[in-house]
Amino acid sequence: MKGTALVYTILTVGIFLSIVFFLTSVFSSKLRIDQNYPNSITAFYAAESGIEWQLYNQFKDPDAAGPILTNGATLTITTPLGTFPLKVIGKFGGVSRSEEVSF
Numbered sequence: 001m002k003g004t005a006l007v008y009t010i011l012t013v014g015i016f017l018s019i020v021f022f023l024t025s026v027f028s029s030k031l032r033i034d035q036n037y038p039n040s041i042t043a044f045y046a047a048e049s050g051i052e053w054q055l056y057n058q059f060k061d062p063d064a065a066g067p068i069l070t071n072g073a074t075l076t077i078t079t080p081l082g083t084f085p086l087k088v089i090g091k092f093g094g095v096s097r098s099e100e101v102s103f
Contacts, residue, residue, distance in 0.1 A: 043092040046069055046090030049090075050076075
């Protein structure tokens with residue numbers, strides 16, 4: 001019976017460390033998501049401006065210049081002019097957000 005206290009202590013510490021590692025992995029992924037949130041918003045608005053530009057080109061002025069994004073965001077138009085659904089991918093800070101419009 002002399003070694004039982006040591007065994008219980010080791011088991012308790014092992015269970016405690018398992019819980020700590022599990023919670024750390026859960027919260028670290030949440031922190032990464034929170035850190036990318038501002039980039040996600042900027043990428044979304046880049047995609048939104050691309051959609052607006054495509055709609056303006058199709059219904060008002062086909063020769064209109066494309067949007068100028070001064071914040072470093074980029075946009076990729078994945079559908080040719082005159083076709084639907086319109087799909088644009090906005091990128092900023094390693095985050096991509098896409099937007100699609102169909103009639």
